[in-house]
Amino acid sequence: MTEIYRASTTAPVNIAVVKYWGKRDAKLNLPTNSSLSVTLSQADLRTLTTATCSSTYTGEDTLTLNGSPSDISGARTQACLRELRSLRAALEEKDPSLPKLSKMPLRLVSENNFPTAAGLASSAAGFAALVRAIANLYELPNSPTELSIIARQGSGSACRSLFGGYVAWRHGSQEDGLDSKAVEIAPASHWPEMRALILVVSAAKKGVSSTSGMQQTVATSDLFKGRVATVVPAHMDAMEKAIAARDFAGFAEVTMKDSNSFHSCCSDTYPPIYYMNDVSRAAVRAVEAINAAAGKTIAAYTFDAGPNAVIYFLEENSNLIIGTFYKLLQGVDGWKEEAKASSSSIQLEEAVSSIIQGGVSRIIMTSVGEGPVKTEQHLA
Amino acid sequence: MTEIYRASTTAPVNIAVVKYWGKRDAKLNLPTNSSLSVTLSQADLRTLTTATCSSTYTGEDTLTLNGSPSDISGARTQACLRELRSLRAALEEKDPSLPKLSKMPLRLVSENNFPTAAGLASSAAGFAALVRAIANLYELPNSPTELSIIARQGSGSACRSLFGGYVAWRHGSQEDGLDSKAVEIAPASHWPEMRALILVVSAAKKGVSSTSGMQQTVATSDLFKGRVATVVPAHMDAMEKAIAARDFAGFAEVTMKDSNSFHSCCSDTYPPIYYMNDVSRAAVRAVEAINAAAGKTIAAYTFDAGPNAVIYFLEENSNLIIGTFYKLLQGVDGWKEEAKASSSSIQLEEAVSSIIQGGVSRIIMTSVGEGPVKTEQHLA
Secondary structure, eight states: OOOEEEEEEEEEOEEEEEOOOOEEETTTTEESSOEEEEEBOTTTSEEEEEEEEETTOOSSOEEEETTEEEOOOSHHHHHHHHHHHHHHHHHHHHOTTSOOGGGSOEEEEEEESSOGGGOOOOHHHHHHHHHHHHHHHTTOOOOHHHHHHHHHHHOGGGGGGGSSSEEEEEOOOOTTOTTOEEEEEEOGGGSTTEEEEEEEEOOSSOOOOHHHHHHHHHHHOSTHHHIIIIIHHHHHHHHHHHHHTTOHHHHHHHHHHHHHHHHHHHHTSSSOOOOOOHHHHHHHHHHHHHHHHHTSOOEEEEOOSSSOEEEEEEGGGHHHHHHHHHHHHTTSBTOOHHHHTOOOOOOOOHHHHHHHHHHEEEEEEEEBOOOOEEESOOOO | OOOEEEEEEEEEOEEEEEOOOOEEETTTTEESSOEEEEEBOTTTSEEEEEEEEETTOOSSOEEEETTEEEOOOSHHHHHHHHHHHHHHHHHHHHOTTSOOGGGSOEEEEEEESSOGGGOOOOHHHHHHHHHHHHHHHTTOOOOHHHHHHHHHHHOGGGGGGGSSSEEEEEOOOOTTOTTOEEEEEEOGGGSTTEEEEEEEEOOSSOOOOHHHHHHHHHHHOSTHHHIIIIIHHHHHHHHHHHHHTTOHHHHHHHHHHHHHHHHHHHHTSSSOOOOOOHHHHHHHHHHHHHHHHHTSOOEEEEOOSSSOEEEEEEGGGHHHHHHHHHHHHTTSBTOOHHHHTOOOOOOOOHHHHHHHHHHEEEEEEEEBOOOOEEESOOOO
16 A cells, blocks of 8 residues: 655745845845845634655655645745755655655645735745745755745745744845855744734736846946945844844834835835835825824834835724724724724825825734644645 | 016026035034936926116015015015125125115015916926025126025025036035036027926825935935935936036936935925825836837936926927827926927827826926026016
């Protein structure tokens, strides 16, 4: 009888508060600067991946993504598979009693629990789940940080999705990239009150892909040099201190300034790259108005390579932040039951309210969460 | 009998291609960096100012602006009047036969030939006309560069409107600001083919004033340091070479990059300042599409502290550039007769065309022009 070997895992989405933008080595996905992210709860956003292999399988490795066959011949995916196989092969060499999984074709099946329509970059969760699932299948003893070096080669920010909570990606300096890896700054349990409200903004047209966009920025933005040399190092330092001290105002200021710095380098690229639109900017004004009304910084905006606004805040201020946006956006999908009970006296300017109402197509309510979780829920 | 002394002048608007943004001394309007502008034709955009004085006048100096009394008690206007009076007083001291104009109240009357609705900063033309008119009235022998030191104290960019053609404002280094002045890089006759099409964009709400905005940028933008230290000096040097060589592609690239750099520093300000909106960005895409269709750089965009797009191009390409926008915006005010005969085969993307059609409220067609002109057309 021939066995089928199988392992499954879930992996989370992460949203950076100090942004990754710019590669010093495009092949190895080595970044020009360190970055730091908050891992989001898998109850709301996760990728589930099952990795299977068997001596009865023939042909190439395959990946089925959200029900459709997906091409994995790309150099990045191949790099991940090659490195994981060689780690397994080393184990098999040390212990000849182990089944030769490294020689068997892989069948990978992966699904997101959030609609692609959400316009969230799913590659981070996707590559983290792929690497973690195969590592589980191969019973690799490697630590998440060691696996992050592999996941990074699939998609840079994927290395941060191998951990829960608050995660730094150290840029490293070695040419081989072996010191460019993710580490946990603090577990979700250190600061579990962190919440995130995502305003999904319908973009008129898809922007420049982040892969090509960041290369154009490195090549043409004069202001970007300052971001890499001084801005990001200062933001990393301040952010780690703010997280250690659970200082939300400090966390928020760095989060907002770093998002502004990143998007300013995009618009300083030649030709300029614009990811934020008037709806995104209205969300910035809304957060500023909420903080002004509260008399202190209780909300922080950040934007990735797209128009969606991610708003971080603490549980204690949920009612005020959720309430302010629920008043405007009751009609859109994604609100949780608790939102219906929320209330806020904060009145946004008409100009800001109407732009947000006209441009936000769905909501995601979530919070800080855990890293990848091994599961017995298998996809086939 | 008592005489009434009178002199009138017109002064032009200028649009910078290397932007002034940031003061090292707010009281004296001393800039953090040099800047360079193109003076626009007074046939299309000008301020006409008449300065009168008489021993029969009593009370304070007065200014009537576009038909309404205007407050001139502000420190900046007072600085200009004080300096001009002291120059006149020195002449009167040297030659006692001169009438004591420096002792007489001034009656200033000023009018713009363009609607305030155009949303163009008129302070540059306004202060240049005020200084030039009084200098004429006082028969001051001072050169335009010497007068630019006075106009600069009224409104920084006003110093550049004392010249026609292509004008640099040298930031200078002295504390007293006596070396922070405007000089002519090239007269309009050196490169008379330069044209400008201004797309007047209706802003949802008025942005941050440039005076307070630039101070916030100096205080809070980390990227701005790089703009001042390296970006602007390189742009000034490249721009002067491009103008000397009548190299439009070079002129255009620096113009676009400097506008991008300036607005990127605004969005890196904390809280961020946004002057460009989705309509402005659509204009950027339209210019990129025109240059792509032409196979070379024949148009350049630049944006001041507001959403209006100023598009520079050469006379030889008027038909293509004017034609592309006339097709979209026939309905709006400001087109000249020649536009109706223009034609362009360039098709902009639907997304870009519709945003421009929805957001541009008027057009100004103009070109490089001369500096202030003494006139016998007097306002009263």
